[in-house]
Each structure stands twice: as C-alpha cells, then as structure tokens.
Amino acid sequence: MTFTMGGVHPEENKFSEHAAIVTLPLPKQAIIPLGQNLGAPPKPLVKKGDEVKTGQLIAKGEAFISANLHSPVAGKVARLDESVDSSGYRRMAIHIDVTGDEWDENIDTSPDVVREITLGKQEIIQRIKDCGIVGLGGATFPTHVKLMIPDGKKAEFLIINGVECEPYLTSDHRLMLEKGEEMLIGIKILMKALEVDTAIIGIENNKPDAIKHLNELCIRYQGIRVQPLKVKYPQGGEKQLIKATVNREVPSGKLPLEVGCVVSNVGTAFAVYEAVQKNKPLVERVVTVTGKSVRKPSNFLVRIGTPVAELIQAAEGLPENTGKVINGGPMMGKALTTIDVPVTKGSSGILVMNKEESNRQRQNPCVRCSKCTEVCPMGLEPYLLAKLAKLALYEKAEKEMVMDCIECGSCQFTCPSQLPLLDFLRLGKQRVGHLIRTRK
C-alpha cells in the first residue's frame, strides 16, 4: 500500500539504521531557543542568575497554539538574549551554564516501564500540555492542541507516522526498535485522549525489523495495528499517509480531522508516554547524525539545547570536505549557517554533506517535460506555479492552488533542468499567504 498520486524515490542512504541509540553527555552550556514550537513562542519565567533543575518549567506557553519549555539540564541561567538558531535568524534564547543533572523531584527517571494508564482523558491532555509535548516529526505542532477535538467533529483513526521517508534519517526507526513497548503505551494514551478505537502505525517496507518487532508487541495492545507501506517519498506527509493507510483524501485547505483522522509521529507517541506515565517533560530527543563522509553515523539521545557541533564531534568529527550541514533530512531539512546552533524539539537529524554534493548543478531552460507535475503528490503544476511566482502573479498562483504545496521538494528533485522550483513555490506560498491574511 502507498499513496496514489506522484512521489519520487531518492537514494535511501540509511547508514545509521543499525546504530543503537547512544546517550550523549550533557553539554557545558545549553542554548534553549524560545520559539521551538509552531505557533507563539512561550514567555520566559527565569532570569539571569536563576538556578534551575532538569525538567523545571522555564517558559510558559500562554497563547492557544504554544508549548511549555523546560530546562533540559541543571544549572544556572547565564543570559537571555538573541542568538542564531537553526532557522538562520536571531531569536530569543535562554542560555544555561550546566552544573549537573539534578532532576525535578516530581519526575520519575527510573527505567521501569509503567503500563497501566490511570489518568483520564482531560488529565492526559493537561499533562501533555504541561510537559510541552510537540509533534516530533518536524512540524512541532503542540500535541495538546491536536488532541482537543472541536465540537461536532469526531476522530475515527489515530494514525502513527513511522514512515521516516526522508533519506538518511533513522531516529524514528531506532526508537521503534528500542522503545517499541513504551511507544505503544503512548499510542494507547493518545487513543484514550482522542476516544478512538483504532490506531494504525504506518511503516515503510524498508524497515522490516521495525514492522516485525511492533507486530509482535501489538498482540498485547488491542486496537493498534501495523500497516506496512511501499517505499515512496513523501509518504510521511500527513495527507499522503492518511491516503496510504485509510485511503481517504483530506480536502484542500482542511485538517486531517475532516476525514476523521489524527496523525502523530512515533517519537511524539514516545514523548507522550514519558509525559503521562513518568511526568517527564520534553527535554531530550533522538537525533540522527549522518552523511556520506561522517566517520561514525549515529543515533544519539540528546538534551534539547545541546550544540550541533557536539553531536558531530560525537560522530567522530566534522569531515574535512564538509560543504553543507543540514538540520533534518536532505529533502526538507534546512541548511545551517553554523554548527553552533542548538538541537531543538524539531531536530530529527543532522546531515553532513560533502562539498561536491553541496552545490546545485547548472540550470537549463525548462523543457516542459512535465515530470514535476507527474511527481507532485498534491496534483499541482510546479513549473507553472514557479513561473507565476517569478512573475509576481500571486492571484493566479492562488487559483492554481499554490497553498496546497506541502514543500516536499519532489518537483525540484526530479527536474531534469535543475530548476529551483521549490524556491519559487515557497516565495509564492509566502506572498499568497500574505494576500489571504490582508484580505480578511
């Protein structure tokens, strides 16, 4: 099974798929940007000189779409100021000098698996909110908001994204293998909060070990099943995954709930388990460090706020011929300006690329081959949308549904003329978005 429309097959290059998750030592200084979630950044609760413990609330999400932030280390707040984060912009961040790892006393840090779910629906959602859980697939949408189903809507399926369709990345794969049981408990918790009876874990066929492992565990967890999927990018896209698993199409401009689905990542399910069963806020995550020249492609369990440079160091250093460092995978990740930026809640991998892979090839004129249209998983015409954006014909671009673009990059990946289609599609989306907002 897979989604029907478009899609591409990039080289998988999953070098680190057999590397077990290794816990990384604490950094000397943790840099915690405030804006780690989609929506409004939380308000800081600490000031310079404050002593904090691991897991202590340091910034509170007050807006409807916002998420709490907790200290990932124990130490002393060095300063609050603007520093460059993975987006390349200067944003407000809390810098903490690490003195140790003394956890907040309400947090259960034992390795025991807690299977019994004692909290009720509302308490679960509140706990997830308190613990600052966001979607760990990369979009960092606050999870508690997703769980609050508006009146008149009903969720039928919880779809768990274990696809990891980005080449190179293996953090979700390793998590499914090593924390499968905790993840299933997390899924049960989410099912309770959403009041759904069925959860489907979508996993691509290139991870047979994860499919087998979770299938065995699922016997003990009623209502959860694994759906193996044919490998195709961008299957991890929310709309594509829903199409692939339950064969429903989310209407243009609508949320998955419109077709009775809620989608969550496997990493999020694990974080939900830790929050609800262990009262542990989101202060660490699994990050893949990989690349063709990386000496030791690895999967690290790291604290939020650890500089990317330390992760690369732990993978035996930055290769000589490094040309580009990407936060995320090669298809949708962002190129970093510097490796001094910290790991945030949305970092799933660090990809180091060689100099010769780093630059785009020479462009040719569009030969109107229509391959971009064939591979677009949303049925759009990227060549046309790119041209409309270039010519600043934004109203026409809106009619041609530029806002439906999921920025998966399949068009640009395929383009035989090496045209920067997605660059222009992003420009178009940004301008059309502005147009729509000013119209209201």
Next chain:
Amino acid sequence: MNMFTISGSPHVHGDENVKKIMYTVVYAMIPAMLVSVYFFGLDAIRVLLVSVLSCLFFEWAIQKYIIKGPLTINDGSAVVAGILLAFNIPANIPWWIIVIGALVTIGVAKMSFGGLGKNPFNPALVGRVFMLISFPVQMTSWPIPKPILEGGFITDAVTGPTALGLLKEGVGAGKTIDQIMSDPEMPAYIDRLTGNMTGSLGEMSAIALILGGIYMVWRKVINWQLPVSIILTVFVFAGIFHLIDPQHYIDPMFHLFTGGLMLGAIYMATDMVSSPMNMSGKVLYGVGIGLLTIIIRLWGAYPEGISFAILIMNAFVPLINNSFKPKRFGLLTKK
C-alpha cells in the same frame, strides 16, 4: 571558521538531466536509423550526417553570433532535431536542400523563439513542411529501397510513389480499393511492417519505430498514453469509414503502418516542448492529431497529413494547458 553552503531544500537531486533525456531519444532512434541504412545504404548516412551536422552548426552559430549566449550544442537537442529532420525526408534529396531545411528547423522554429524549451512548434516538422512546400518535387520523389544484403549501397535514380501516394492517386482517379491494392507497386503487409517500401528515411519500419518507442516509455522519456491515443484514434476513425464503404476507404491497418504515422505518433507528437503538460491534455492532443491526420489523408490535397496535424495541434497546446489541469489532491472528496 567553516563556511557552509546555504540553499533551500531539497538538497539532493535525482540523476535526471536534459542531456540524458535527449540522448535517450537518440538511442531510441537507432533501430530506425539502422533500417534506413539497410534500405538506402550510403544515401541514408549522407542525409543523416548532413542534417545533424547542419543543425549543430546553425545552433552553434546562432547562439554564438546572434544570441551571444553560452554554448548549447552539448545538450543534445540539436542532434535530436537533426535526426528527426533526416527521418522526414527522402534519401536521395540534394544536400543543399537539407541544409536549408536545417536552417529553418533550428533558426526559424527553435532559436528565434529563444532556443531550447521555448519553441511552440516542433522544429523538425516546421523544417520538413517548409521543405515540402518549397521543394515539392525533390521532397516527393522517393527512391526505391535496395537492401544492402542484395548489393545496394547507394540508391539509384529510380523513384516511386509511397503507399499513401498510390492510394491518394488511385482514389482520385476513381479506382476501387481492390484495384489500388492490386497495383504491383503497392507494398505487401509484411513490407509495410519491416519497412521494405518507398518512404522518407525514418518512416520505413513500424517495428523499429515501436521498438524505440517502448525504450523511451521504459526510460520514462515519453508517456505511452499520447502515442496510443493517436494510433487508436486513427484506427477507430479510419475504421468507421472503412466499414461504411470498404471499396472507397481502405482498412485502418493500412493507415497505421504507412506514411509517417508511427514516426509522428511516437517521436514527433511526444516532443516535450511542444506537447501538453498534463495527462488529460495529452490524450486530447493525441485524439486531435489522429482525427486531423485521417481528415487530411482521406480528403486533403496531400496524401500524408500527420506533419500538418501535429503542427496544427501544437498551436492548441497553450489553450489545452490552460483548461486541462491534473487531478488535484483533495479536490474530489469536497462536499
């Protein structure tokens, strides 16, 4: 301090490029080229060489001295245009007519619009139609094929009409189909398949052309839907008339394997630049080409109509692109 490259995603690229596509088309034309050399010997090589070299020369010269842009002859598109032009002309045509045809193909039909990717009409067809109108005698005297194995390295002065020419002439003279088919010059079915008949260089063997077409479909350079829609339309449309009056309209299989139909459907109509972008549009375009081809063949002044049919449909491509959109995700389920 390390300086990193910054660019937007995606950071990887598939291994497709324009040059690869163009050379895939060239490889796909090798069987048909071999067939033409087999039947026309050195003359076929002469036409192919003159055509390809003059196309390359004009592309280079125009790019260098008029457009003053970077070198573009490496991208393979001029080679493809040159071979296609050669495929559309008789083997014994004087060399200077080929050069003029190449100038029209590259200079008028391609470079004057801005070069690769900008031409609204298929360049090789524009060149061919220009030659057909300007040099009607030379463009319609086809040499009799002489297989190399039977000692024919060059064609001789004996020329003959094409199967479609015989048909048009016969129908015009009021003969019945049976009378026309009994003409000793009319090629047998097996000859129409293998290419042992008079005709332009590349339209000889349907088998060789289909072979190349399958290769291009496999390499994803063309979609099978477009050539199939042309061929099916020709078959159905010609078939209807054949059923109405079999003594006045020949059977549809004859139309499929004579003239430039296979060449046009597989190699000319599928030209990326001048064909529609979306699948539904491609099929409509193919149906249009099929209908126009048969209309010209049955009732037009020329015995063969596929070149005109493709050029006429080329003109509709912008309109087709505007009104035939791909199926959008999430638009069908809207209540």
